[in-house]
Amino acid sequence: MEEERTERAEWREKPTPETAGALAEAGYGLLAAPLARRGVATPAEADAFLAPHRRDLHDPFLLHGMEEAVERLRRACRDSGTVAVVGDYDVDGVTACALLTAVLRALGAEVVPILPNRLTEGYGFQVLQVEKAHRAGASLIVTVDCGTTSADAVLGAIDRGIDVIVTDHHVAGSDFPSQAIQINPLQDHCGYPFRHLCGAGLAFKLAQGVLRRSGREEPLAALLRIACLGTIADVVPLVGENRVIAALGLRALSEARSPGLRALMRVARIEGAVSSTEVAFRLGPRINAAGRLADAGLALRLLLTRDSAEAARLAGKLDALNRSRQAEERRVVKQAAERFADRDPLPGILVAWSPEWHRGVVGIAAGRLAREFHRPVILLGVDGDTGTGSGRSIPHLDLHSFVAGFRHRTTRFGGHPQAIGLSVAVSELPDLRNAMEETAEWPPGVLVRRREYELDLSAEQIGSDLYAELARLEPHGEGNRRPLIRLGPLERVGPLREFGEDHLKLRARAVGGEASEAGRPVWLLGWGWRERAGRLDGRFEALGALEWDSYQGGPVVRLEDARPIGNDRMPERRMSA
Numbered sequence: 001m002e003e004e005r006t007e008r009a010e011w012r013e014k015p016t017p018e019t020a021g022a023l024a025e026a027g028y029g030l031l032a033a034p035l036a037r038r039g040v041a042t043p044a045e046a047d048a049f050l051a052p053h054r055r056d057l058h059d060p061f062l063l064h065g066m067e068e069a070v071e072r073l074r075r076a077c078r079d080s081g082t083v084a085v086v087g088d089y090d091v092d093g094v095t096a097c098a099l100l101t102a103v104l105r106a107l108g109a110e111v112v113p114i115l116p117n118r119l120t121e122g123y124g125f126q127v128l129q130v131e132k133a134h135r136a137g138a139s140l141i142v143t144v145d146c147g148t149t150s151a152d153a154v155l156g157a158i159d160r161g162i163d164v165i166v167t168d169h170h171v172a173g174s175d176f177p178s179q180a181i182q183i184n185p186l187q188d189h190c191g192y193p194f195r196h197l198c199g200a201g202l203a204f205k206l207a208q209g210v211l212r213r214s215g216r217e218e219p220l221a222a223l224l225r226i227a228c229l230g231t232i233a234d235v236v237p238l239v240g241e242n243r244v245i246a247a248l249g250l251r252a253l254s255e256a257r258s259p260g261l262r263a264l265m266r267v268a269r270i271e272g273a274v275s276s277t278e279v280a281f282r283l284g285p286r287i288n289a290a291g292r293l294a295d296a297g298l299a300l301r302l303l304l305t306r307d308s309a310e311a312a313r314l315a316g317k318l319d320a321l322n323r324s325r326q327a328e329e330r331r332v333v334k335q336a337a338e339r340f341a342d343r344d345p346l347p348g349i350l351v352a353w354s355p356e357w358h359r360g361v362v363g364i365a366a367g368r369l370a371r372e373f374h375r376p377v378i379l380l381g382v383d384g385d386t387g388t389g390s391g392r393s394i395p396h397l398d399l400h401s402f403v404a405g406f407r408h409r410t411t412r413f414g415g416h417p418q419a420i421g422l423s424v425a426v427s428e429l430p431d432l433r434n435a436m437e438e439t440a441e442w443p444p445g446v447l448v449r450r451r452e453y454e455l456d457l458s459a460e461q462i463g464s465d466l467y468a469e470l471a472r473l474e475p476h477g478e479g480n481r482r483p484l485i486r487l488g489p490l491e492r493v494g495p496l497r498e499f500g501e502d503h504l505k506l507r508a509r510a511v512g513g514e515a516s517e518a519g520r521p522v523w524l525l526g527w528g529w530r531e532r533a534g535r536l537d538g539r540f541e542a543l544g545a546l547e548w549d550s551y552q553g554g555p556v557v558r559l560e561d562a563r564p565i566g567n568d569r570m571p572e573r574r575m576s577a
């Protein structure tokens with residue numbers, strides 16, 4: 001957990017939609033409010049949420065452009081044409097590219113996968129990938145996870161007699177050439193019932209469409225175990241169809257037989273069932289490390305190889321790159337944080353650049369600092385006379401539309417409300433930073449760190465039963481975080497133990513009211529909490545999420561925050577269960 005550089009957080013119960021009442025009456029108990037907060041309104045929807053099923057995958061042909069795209073792809077497969085699949089260098093772009101490449105090859109097409117190099121080429125579908133496709137003899141380019149703002153490249157392909165299908169989930173451009181087919185649930189005339197598919201999710205839908213029209217059975221497990229990697233790693237909301245992709249994909253992942261996935265899970269030390277946390281923190285970063293520090297093609301080859309010796313070699317390479325990435329990221333975070341720490345008052349947006357920063361890690365470092373300082377952060381690595389980098393935002397603050405106001409001062413710009421990429425001339429950077437700082441006035445309350453808890457429980461309620469009940473909300477991710485529990489009043493039982501570099505663990509039990517002394521103690525775990533040990537003295541209350549700890553062999557509360565309770569402020573017990 002990151003150190004917090006801003007004032008203490010405000011705690012409040014997450015607002016509960018009225019639909020929670022009906023769910024509680026229908027017997028969903030403790031899960032009623034969390035389900036309602038995740039957009040579930042009826043018992044039927046609750047059942048679908050709690051038991052994701054393949055029938056809840058939407059018809060791919062509801063996507064605008066799907067019919068034409070499938071028609072064109074089938075022609076390429078029939079004629080044994082060469083198809084270039086142009087992806088991206090992150091997990092989403094790599095898995096999308098691998099999935100579509102494998103399916104089109106199985107259908108008889110000659111496929112040339114092309115991934116941009118983050119360091120030498122930068123993000124997105126560009127004319128230079130068109131040239132590569134052209135040299136490879138492609139008559140069709142399919143983009144995955146990119147292309148929606150690449151009018152130049154699309155027109156460049158059409159000029160060379162290459163047809164183009166763009167599949168993308170980034171904010172759609174207004175000048176998309178009408179000669180190309182576009183599949184993007186965010187484009188105006190797309191009536192698809194779910195807007196949040198990622199690049200790999202869209203590649204999966206396109207694969208479904210082309211397999212279905214070709215009269216082939218859809219190898220759902222094989223497709224979903226790849227699509228779920230991009231879906232979880234790209235932090236799209238894990239609700240609706242994404243939840244189905246993630247849940248079914250994770251189940252399929254634990255049974256993966258492909259040499260690449262097996263080798264990757266081996267170096268990531270994952271055995272048995274695979275959780276979304278393991279994809280987000282173990283598999284995803286290793287796939288990403290290739291594109292960050294070397295070439296995303298290494299990860300693509302790993303996913304596509306049928307040779308276990310090659311898979312072991314590539315997985316070892318990704319593992320080593322991931323370790324370098326961690327070290328590099330720590331360095332950038334430390335240097336940038338030192339610069340920001342001097343600023344008083346702290347501006348509403350933090351912008352920094354350095355020729356010493358690796359462009360492959362500035363985005364991930366910006367994300368970490370945005371959480372620490374609780375405001376948007378933009379970091380750029382400088383190479384020659386250009387700064388290239390990424391910005392990351394905080395909840396309820398649309399960084400994309402903010403930076404769009406400065407688009408004329410960038411040489412490249414794109415992204416999402418929460419994450420942007422940009423390139424800026426170095427000579428322009430100081431003025432741009434000043435202008436951004438002056439303009440960065442956010443609505444009141446946006447910079448207040450809020451912790452919204454979902455359940456208000458006493459220590460006696462923590463146990464295996466509660467863990468099993470809450471586990472029904474898995475897989476967790478964006479839009480479906482592990483519910484935060486408010487727990488207390490508590491007092492420590494026995495000593496505060498330190499472990500690892502700066503972690504804490506302790507046992508605590510309920511105090512106050514009638515129940516004093518009676519409570520069975522619960523384990524609390526504070527990752528990176530050594531400096532916050534003072535918050536765990538005397539009587540305190542805590543916010544945390546319930547996790548299974550294989551070391552303890554039981555549920556533990558992973559601490560998010562804690563605060564002391566004075567004797568005069570002992571709260572009435574609030575029961576939400």
Ligand SMILES: [Mn+2]
Binds near residue numbers: 092
């Ligand atoms: Mn993506």
